[in-house]
Structure formats: structure tokens, C-alpha cells
Amino acid sequence: MLDTIRFIISLLLTLAGLFVLLSGVVGIFKFKYSLSRIHAGALFDTAGIVLMVLGVIVGQGFDLTSLKMLIIIGILWLTSPVSGHLIGRLEITINDELEKDMVVMDERMVRHEKEGD
């Protein structure tokens, strides 16, 4: 009985993670501009990874391996958004026709990026 409940919870978590990852992939291919794509890619990473790994942890039972998996979640939560942020900065710096593709809210920030530190 307990095993069945655990399996169902793990299945639900994994399926939710899969759904998030799938929607992120669709977003990456559907959006036109790189910044919108980064928006999709950087968001689905965090939510999808935590759901998938939690599903694995629940399905396997809590022990030392689950602790390691939690560390993996921490590392990926640290690195994935930072890489998305860096790609976004590079795109702002090198794209000279940013206004054509999207609405620029903060002109001053973009100019500051382009001129460099």
C-alpha cells in the first residue's frame, strides 16, 4: 500500500517534470528572438530538474543517495540561471538592432551594456 502510494507520487512528480521540460523545449523552438528563447530555456531548466529529481528521490526512498541528488539540484539551480543570464547579456551587447526585435524598457541599461565596463 505504502509502496503504491510512493510509486504514484513519484510518477506524478516525474510526469510533471516531463511536462515542464516539454513545454520549455516547445518554447525554445517556437519563440523567434534569442532573448525570448533564453526566457523559456532558463525557466524550464529549474522547475523541470527539481521535479524530475524529486520524483527519483521519492521513488527510490530517502537515503544517502537522495542527499547527493539534492546537492545536484543545488548545483544545477546555481549554474543554469547564471548561464542563461550570461547568454542574455551577450545578446544585448552584440545585437545592434535590439529595438527592431522587441520593446526595450530600459534604454540606459542597454547603452551601458554596449559601452562596456
Place this chain on the structure above:
Amino acid sequence: MAKIRNDYEHSWWPRLLQWLEDGSTRLDDELTAEMDESREGHLLPTHEDVAAHEAKLEERRNQKLADELAMYAHAHEWTRTKGAKLANWAYRIMSVVICVSIIWVLLQTAAYLPPFGSPDNPVNNEVSQRYIEKGMEETGAVNIVAGMILDYRAFDTLGESNVLFIAACSVLILLRVSSDKHDPTSVHQLEVEADDRMYEPKNDIILQHTVAFLVPVILLFGVYGVMNGHISPGGGFSGGAIMGAALILYLNAFGFKRTERFFTFKTFKTVSVCALSFYAISKAYSFFTGANHLHSFITPGTPGKLFSAGLIPYLNIAVGAVVCCTMYAFYTHFRKGDM
């Protein structure tokens, strides 16, 4: 037959014979013709002759040019329309043919492979049996793979480390820019390289904070991988790659000024050469004593302890240092042209 006779008559021997017999008629004829021309006053061409000749030449040249241009235009037109279509078709057909042939070759190879897990497979011979049964006892390494690559086949691993070192040397030869401030060419090259990096995000505060937290962890993990290569999965190559990746991450976040404080070209040279020579010398000692059945102070020790398995941990450290330095050197040279 007639051709052979013609060839014979035109070769030098019969002509010589003919000349000896009754003089060279052809030479005489040509000489007289030239004399005739000069006698008629045609030795110096007149003004009109030259003009006519030039006009004729000009006309011929123009004609040739026009022909050539027409040919080029035709070729250009052809490549744009018919040729493009043909190339497209050829490309498609060739891609399908190449794909199918590669698939066929691979499938044929796979069909000849021995069945998976069968005890009669050629891999299950006395070599692997010996490694599995006596590996821990003889080398002292719990990780059989470490015992294999750094003890039984240490010579092979030395070759691999040297391959990495030689690759690093080739990259140095091809990409290194001399940082000589007085040489105008090197100054120009350095400027070009710096221009290449102009648009990279610099001094990113988010990245710097993340890296300040992550790099020590990654480095520690790399050191753990190297040091425990003979006990758990890991080893010089993987641990060294992790350490090199940590250095590259640090460089990306903080720039060359910060990394140059602890890692310069001199460090690279010293560490690589020292590690490789230590590897070669220690393994030479081990091979010498082993082959001559001499007493060696290297013992396997207690398997599972950190300082056990004879030379393996130290060789792992040497390999890890070489791999780490090589990765970092590759990265810096492809990015800056110098360290």
C-alpha cells in the same frame, strides 16, 4: 607504315645523311626567302604596316575578350539555374547513398560481433581473468581500472599523458603570441586578440558570486577524484579534467589579471615537465626492479587505504596535473593567444 616512314625521315639521322649528300635544301630555301624579302626592302616595316598589324591584333584581342565574357556569362547562368539544380540532385542522391552504405557497413560489423554476455567471447581470456582475480592483490588498488592503467599498463598511460603534452605544445606553436611590448607585430596580434574578446561580458557580479562559491567545491571534487582514483571511480584523467574546468570557470568570471597571479606560462611549463618526468622516472624504477626480480621499496600496501597501491596515487596526481594544465593552456591560447 607511312607514319613510321615520315617519322623516320623527320628524325635527325636521315636529315644529317641528306645534308651530307646534297646539302640542306630546306635551310637553303629559307635563307633565299629571307634574302628575297630583304632585297625587296621589307626588312623594316612601314608605318601603315604596323598600324594595320596593330589594328588586326586589337580586333583579334577584342574578339577573344568578347568570347571569353560570353563564356563566363553562360557558365554563370548555368551554375545559377541548371547547375544548381543538378548539384542539388547530386547532393541528395550522394547523401542517401553515403548514408545507406555507412548503415550497411555498420550493420554488417554488428552482425559479426560475438553475442552479448557469452562466456566464449574473445574478451573472456586469461588477461582479463588475471586482472579481475589478482588485480587487487598485486597492485593494491581497489579500483581495478586504476590498477590496470597505472600498474599493468602504465607505459601506455605515460604515452597518453605525453600525447596530451604534445598536443599542448602544438597549440603553443600555432597560437602563442609573443607578449613582447617592443615588437610591433606581436603588439598588433595582441590587440587583435583583445578585440576578439571585446563583447564578452566582463565583471559580471552574478557570475562572480556564483563562481566564488562554486570553484572551491569543484576544485575539491577534482582533487578528491584524483586522490581516490585507486579506491573509487575517478582517476587522473577525469579528476584533472574537473580541475581544469574549475580553473577555466574562474578565468571566465574574474579575467586574466586574477588568474595570472597563480597560473602563468612558467607554472604550466614547470608542472607539466615535472609531472611527466616524475612519471617516467618512477615507472622506470618500477619496471627495472620488476623485470630483474630485484627488491623494490614500492609495495601494494593495504588495499582501501588512501596511501596504498604503491605508485598508483602518485601517478594519478601526476596525470591529473598534466591534464589540468593542458586543458587550461588550450583554453587560454584559443582565447587570448597567451597565458
